[in-house]
Amino acid sequence: MNRYPLFLLALVLMCTSCIKDELPNTECDITSAWVEGDEYAENFYEPSQMRLENISTTENELVFTVRSLISLPKSMPLYFNITPGATISPANGSPQDFTQGPVTYTVTSQDGSWKREYTVMFKEASLPTFTFSFENYETKESSSNYYHEFYEIDQTGMRQNIWASGNLGAILIKYNSQAEDQPTYSTPDGYKGRGVCLNTQYAGELGKAFGKPIAAGNLFIGRFILENVLIDALKATQFGRPIDRVPVRVTGYYKYQPGSVFTNKEMQEVPGRVDEASIYAVFYRNKDAQGNDVYLYGDDVLSSPYIVRKAQVATLPPTNDWTRFEMFFEGSDADEALLAAQGYNMTLVFSSSKDGASFEGAVGSVLYIDEVAISFDNDEN
Amino acid sequence: MKKNFIIIMAVALALISGQAMAQDTESWTIKARVGYSIGGTAPLGIPATIRSIDKFSLTPSLMAGADVSFPLQNQWGLMTGLRIENKAMKVDVTTKGYRMEVVKGDSKIEGLFTGHVSQDVTEWMFTLPVLATYKLSNKVTLKGGPYVSVLFNKDFSGIASDGYLRQGDPVGPKIIMGDKPGEWATYDFSDDLRNCQMGLEVGADWQVHEHLGLSADLNWGLTGIFKGDFKTVEQTLYPIYGTIGAYWKF
Structure with missing residues (x-):
């Protein structure tokens, strides 16, 4: 009879340990996209450009690089890998006309309650412009936080999202913050019109707990892959876009003031050390010997063997007045055939703390940037 | 609920004291106990x-008590x-x-987590049962009634690792969490635990x-372990523990 309570206990444990049936997936991402068929290969410089792999969850614009939009077939099937159970419209693999501009795809989650829209476009490669006035920005929202995204407009009037920043990483631990609260934002006080403000911030108790106590303002040509920010922060910054000519010189205007206390990765003061801003540009080969894509990341952007030439501003003395900077590329020459085949990438990087990528710097360091221009061999001005 | 409980307690105590006076003290039984509990702090379902x-x-x-x-x-x-007891769980x-949310100072990370969660609960408390x-029979006595507990040492913390967080909702940015400090998220809701619990035994x-x-x-908590205004853990968690023990009758 005394076993009765034990029986009750067993009953309770049984009830509370029942695992319910798995609910349908709520996610609705495109994880990869590709053009299938050898007949389309001639439209691309490399077979690898027919595929977009590891598409970040922060991206809703998928861009394929083609040789020429004019020779692109009017009807071409595009295939996608999407979250298991999700559906995509227009249908996966259905032929679409991408020559008339972007095509919008909608992915609906398995449970039907979440949707994501993607625009897919085919573009001719290379940077759309070589002068950057930073007049174009969009205020975007992520989990009740706002931030600015810089973009350029190409000759055809199309928007080109060539600029990336670590804003989304900094936002991860924030709530109800404004665009001007972020490490990188558009300021009305540019050298001409609007400009960029980059500032180094304290990343809060949580940032500290993640071993990432500060967030430096940064802006660069490339992509920010938020997925990697906790497991390998240096792999979150993917640098470079294809460029079809060889850069010689970069000029622009800046203002800079370092923050007062320089701290290390543990957020401990490093006495005597003064924070520095950094501005540099790298021109590199974007294919390895096997024809695979090569990108530079935070850990090798200045040291990779694929670098052909690079430019760095030696010092950026603190100043409260807009001051001109100039840097020249040094290194070897580019291969003309490779250049014509979109075989080179270029990045341009600005940061309010030189070692911000390894979370060393001074909270409060502020760098302003405006009116940046890249000059070329055949451009004698 | 609370009011009823207090009334039951009061009646019970009155009965006890009344009876105690009426009874011959030799009919009292005092038992010293030790025990080991196993169970969980879990949602019902x-x-x-x-x-x-x-x-x-x-x-x-x-x-022990x-x-x-x-x-x-x-x-x-x-x-x-x-009695003094610990209702712990790992x-x-x-x-x-x-859904998870981690707040530390002025920073917060929240969203939907898919992956591994390692949860620790420790609740040391003094418990007063009225049964x-x-x-x-001569050997077996059944017992049942309410208990009230006061916590003096509490911990509710854990680690979310080996997976990913969708910030905000299922279409929010995905952040991969790894398997070591700095790559995973830790949380600590110890301060949000109630100091007082009650239940049935x-x-x-x-x-x-x-x-x-x-x-x-069997101790079945009727109050959730968190304070009423705590919303981070969506489900109400109840402490439900079984205790196997031995006692010495004086």
């Missing part, structure tokens, strides 16, 4: 966002006492889209020898 329970570790959920019981009439009696689960007893004492006995009890 596991949410579908928890996909599997991977590991349930034994914890030092020890109990003493109680006094005396007969009322026929087989019925009353029992009350005081459990590893796999989640899919489990009706029914003597089933049923059990049995089995007099094996003249002094030595064995006991089995």
Whole structure:
């Protein structure tokens, strides 16, 4: 009879340990996209450009690089890998006309309650412009936080999202913050019109707990892959876009003031050390010997063997007045055939703390940037 | 609910004191007890966002105390006492889209987590039960009634690792979490635990020898372990523990 309570206990444990049936997936991402068929290969410089792999969850614009939009077939099937159970419209693999501009795809989650829209476009490669006035920005929202995204407009009037920043990483631990609260934002006080403000911030108790106590303002040509920010922060910054000519010189205007206390990765003061801003540009080969894509990341952007030439501003003395900077590329020459085949990438990087990528710097360091221009061999001005 | 409980307590205490005076003190029974609890602090029904329970570790959920019981009439009696006990739990689960929020100072990370969660709960408390007893035979006594506990040491913390967070909702940015510090998220809701718990207890004492006995009890918490204004953990978690013990009857 005394076993009765034990029986009750067993009953309770049984009830509370029942695992319910798995609910349908709520996610609705495109994880990869590709053009299938050898007949389309001639439209691309490399077979690898027919595929977009590891598409970040922060991206809703998928861009394929083609040789020429004019020779692109009017009807071409595009295939996608999407979250298991999700559906995509227009249908996966259905032929679409991408020559008339972007095509919008909608992915609906398995449970039907979440949707994501993607625009897919085919573009001719290379940077759309070589002068950057930073007049174009969009205020975007992520989990009740706002931030600015810089973009350029190409000759055809199309928007080109060539600029990336670590804003989304900094936002991860924030709530109800404004665009001007972020490490990188558009300021009305540019050298001409609007400009960029980059500032180094304290990343809060949580940032500290993640071993990432500060967030430096940064802006660069490339992509920010938020997925990697906790497991390998240096792999979150993917640098470079294809460029079809060889850069010689970069000029622009800046203002800079370092923050007062320089701290290390543990957020401990490093006495005597003064924070520095950094501005540099790298021109590199974007294919390895096997024809695979090569990108530079935070850990090798200045040291990779694929670098052909690079430019760095030696010092950026603190100043409260807009001051001109100039840097020249040094290194070897580019291969003309490779250049014509979109075989080179270029990045341009600005940061309010030189070692911000390894979370060393001074909270409060502020760098302003405006009116940046890249000059070329055949451009004698 | 609380009011009813207080009334029950008051009536019970009045009965006890009344009876105590009326009874010959020799009919009192005092028992000193030790026990080991096993159970969980869990929602009633596991949410579908928890996909599997991977590991349930034994914890030092020890109990020690003493109680006094005396007969009322026929087989019925009353029992009350005081014990010190720990209702602890250590459990590893796999989640899919489990809502979590971690706040530290002025920073916050929240969203839906898919991956591995390692949860630790420790709740040291003093517990006062007021139980009706029914003597089933010379050896076996059944008991049941309410208890109230006051916590003096509490911990509710854990780690979310080996998976990813969708910030905000299922279409928010995805952040991969790794398997070591700096790559995973830790949380600590210890300060949000209630200081006072109440619940129901049923059990049995089995007099094996003249002094030595064995006991089995089930403690079913009726109050959630978190303060009312705490919303981060969506489900109300109840402490539900079974205790196997031994006692010495004086």
